[in-house]
Amino acid sequence: MTHDVSARPAAPRPGAGPPEHMGGGVLVSIGALLLGMLLAALDQTIVSTALPTIVSDLGGLDHLSWVVTAYLLAATAATPLWGKLGDQYGRKKLFQTAIVIFLIGSALCGVAQNMPQLIGFRALQGLGGGGLMVLSMAIVGDLVSPRERGKYQGLFGAVFGATSVLGPLLGGLFTEHLSWRWVFYVNLPIGVVALVVIAAALHIPASRARHTIDYLGTFLIASVATCLVLVASLGGTTWAWGSAQIIGLAVLGVVLAVWFVAVERKAAEPVIPLKLFRIRTFTLTAVISFVVGFAMFGAMTYLPTFLQVVQGVSPTMSGVHMLPMVVGLLLASTASGQIVSRTGRWKVFPIAGTGVTALGLLLLHQLDENSPTGEMSAFFFVFGLGLGLVMQVLVLIVQNAVSYEDLGVATSGATFFRSIGASFGVAIFGTVFTGRLGDKLTDALRGQGLPAGVSVDSLKADPRGIAELPADLRPGVLSAYASSITDVFLYAAPVALVAFVLAWFLREDRLRGAVTAPDPTQTLASNPVERSSYDEVARALSLLGTRAGRREVYVRITERAGYDLLPAASWMLLRIARHGHVEPATLAERSMVPLTVVTEASRQLEERRLALREGLGLRLSDSGREVAANLAAAREESLAELLGDWWGPGRPTDLMQLVEELGAEMCGSYAERPAGR
Secondary structure: OOOOOOHHHOOOOOOOOOOOOOOOHHHHHHOOOOOOOHHHHHHHHOOOHHHHHHHHHOOOOOHHHHHHHHHHHHHHHHHHHHHHHHHOOOOHHHHHHHHHHHHHHHHHHHHHOOOOHHHHHHHHHHHHHHHHHHHHHHHHHHHHHHHHHHHHHHHHHHHHHHHHHHHHHHHHHHHHOOOOHHHHHOOHHHHHHHHHHHHHHOOOOOOOOOOOHHHHHHHHHHHHHHHHHHHHHHHOOOOOOOOOOHHHHHHHHHHHHHHHOOOHOOOOOOOOOHHHHOOOOHHHHHHHHHHHHHHHHHHHHOHHHHHHHHHOOHHHHHHHOOOHHHHHHHHHHHHHHHHHHHHOOOOOOHHHHHHHHHHHHHHHHHHOOOOOOOHHHHHHHHHHHOOOOHHHHHHHHHHHHHHHHHHHHHHHHHHHHHHHHHHHHHHHHHHHHHHHHHHHHHHHOOOOOOOOOHHHHHHHHHHHHHHOOOOOHHHHHHHHHHHHHHHHHHHHHHHHHHHHHHHHOOOOOOOOHHHHOHHHHHHHOOOOOOHHHHHHHHHHHHHOOOOOOOOOHHHHHHHHOOOOOHHHHHHHHHHHHOOOOOOOOHHHHHOOOOHHHHHHHHHHHOOOOEEEEEOOOEEOOOHHHHHHHHHHHHHHHHHHHHHHHHHOOOOOOHHHHHHHHHHHHHOOOOOOOOOOO
């Protein structure tokens, strides 16, 4: 029985533009953006396995943490500036500038002659890296439609996943077979290729958005973070905890924090809107994100030192030994995201994740110089599993807790706190490690005769000195190194337990349909990527849209509109409505839908007088246009339903336009394919 079309109001006709075909130039541009993202992502992990060798070459083991921290802090502080300046002055020029800054920083890191130089150049590199992150993701939104965005952002997620695995391996290979300096030099040819391709192929539609950029707020939050990290890294090592310098830094940090709060209260576009902290879920998630960054990057920085110095493995093999941690992280983050998206239940994951992370830290504390490979791999895997369980859902929890207008900044904020936690964690781990190492080496070598040129200080500065020790002294020194590193994990465990307790206080609100598992670019990145609320919803709905070719979707659309058409017939009606005229044989060929399915659908449309034969093709009749409009309206209603309370009274215009655009595209694209009829 057919639906009484006269009983339904006609909906606006879906977008009448031509179908979008990704041109070669756009695909080349996407490739160049992926190269830019590869550079920034790789430099978060590739350095870890090279750090022991860098320290041996340049000295300054007590400042090892700053090689990582300088990059993280600079990238974090620069992120909101890159995003807004790109909106204001054009993202292509800003992206090219970010690449140039990153390459200059990489080249200078490669020629650094001492630790202070390397730390300074790493900060410059991080400044460019923050731009590569935020602008590459934003440019994807300029190049492709919302419907395609999920697919291409998935590629960026794949880059992150690959670099998290390959980074430690490549760092070890370059260090062992070339030089640690190639960890930085490798960026140069990749960056130059990206720069040339971007200049030649990237054409972004001209658009400008005026922003009131919160320069002072950005400077203050970066300064507060720097003061805290300096106190954490220099206190008890370079300066005593009660020294004037440490007390002065702590007081300065507090004063700057108060100033920051005062500035953000009045800022037109604050870096972090203070009203977000009135939302309990956001505040709790920010603290848990901080702890996750604290544990993850602290461990990734010091585990290679344990493996290379204590276990005596090569830089390359230290990267291999760390793979179980990365595999556990990726498996757990992927699985938890999928389970949450399918079930709508998420509270178990932050609780389980923080609990398993605390367990993993306690297991890592059990390692020593005699630990077998199998035991280390198992402990690394458990630790990675814990991080993965909690990482993926933190962004999702925040997105579900805030209003539409705060969606973008809340998403960035969750990652921002993880980045600050990473900087702080690496610094704290470094302070504990160097402080414990000095005491334990002194105890191990007290009263022992040492070879000329070897001392406690020299062993702290250069672990290669262990090889020059008499055989009877080496076990004590290796034990000192082992326990100093593993004590770090013991001290980090209570921090993870705090997050475990806080996770119980999260309120499990019902998930909006548009809140889906974020791609790995949101969960593996160490620096936040600034996003607009519109882009966040477009990403979420585009991921749903990639499934729109399934037969079940057209079954639901047809039922919702009140018709008894074949799903393939509904699909064909929307195709004809979008493009005016369709040849069934050509449609079957281009869409890869079986010709028999297309033929049966077209026959039904003709029999019901919804489509009229015109040569080899079909065009809609008046009744067919009305049915197609109602089907399109049903699709838009389905999308709007996913938005939950965001689609309430007074909904933003850009959200309405997005739903209309996605509804038109998803209902009429050549890319859609019903899996049957």
